[in-house]
Amino acid sequence: MSDIADRVKKIVVEHLGVEEGKVVENASFIDDLGADSLDTVELVMAFEEEFGIEIPDDAAETIQTFGDAVKFITEAS
């Protein structure tokens, strides 16, 4: 697994308090990992800080799963 995916996974595990094994490619933050809408905003804020990137609101809305996040951040950074 890439370095970016590891770092994203660490943030998700810490923020949502879920087991690492559940954070898989297609895991939806809201449907599978128990996030509420505010959690998803906070996750995006945490990604921005960790990777030093800016994620605009319209892009943030497309980040629904762990895989989406890794893909977006890989392309942005």
Add this chain to the structure above:
Amino acid sequence: MFDLSGKCALITGASGGIGGAIARTLHAAGATVGLSGTRVAPLEELAAELGSRAHVLPCDLGDPEAVNALPKQAIEAMGSLDILVNNAGITRDQVFMRMSDDDWQRVLDVNLTATMRLCRAVVRPMMKARWGRIVNISSIVGATGNAGQANYAAAKAGMVGMTKSVAAEVASRGITANAVAPGFIATAMTDALSDDQKERINAQIPAARMGTPEEIAAAVLYLSSSEAGYVTGTTLHVNGGMAML
């Protein structure tokens, strides 16, 4: 009780009577204060009076870019932003039939839209800190209406609805959002009234007098404190019984 040591508060309209009293009260409780307003001279006078822990942050709330930049400037000056007091307001009173679009828009822009922009900008750092206090200064006329103030009353009522919605969204992150609704408060604005006018106003107030800016500031201090952590989405009416809501 109500100790604000280590907290940083941004107060808009700090050059006015009520805003100045809010700044003095939060400062006396230990907070670092960011004094915002359009008139720089009175802000600097107030900062000099307060001494340390006071920063002057001029801003025209009618200018969207300046409003969006203000929270960042406040954080740069003070180190953090824990308490936001949206106190600034303007009036453009006019008989409703003659109210121009411009009178309407200007009052909505400064009193409601600027408040929204500042709230939106501060929620992010407050969410990270898992602590925040937003206090929006509404008005009795937002609840009761007032002849000649359709624009002002609409803005102040809008503020209450917005405050409740924000409160619901961020409550789980340790952030509260509340409103304070002053009645008639003795300021430079009311000093200009004649004794006759003052008497007529006082006759409508069960307490039989106007309130003081310090009495508004005390309500803001309470809602800004850690002790008020379980109070959110409410409007604290400070009006001498003029409207019991």
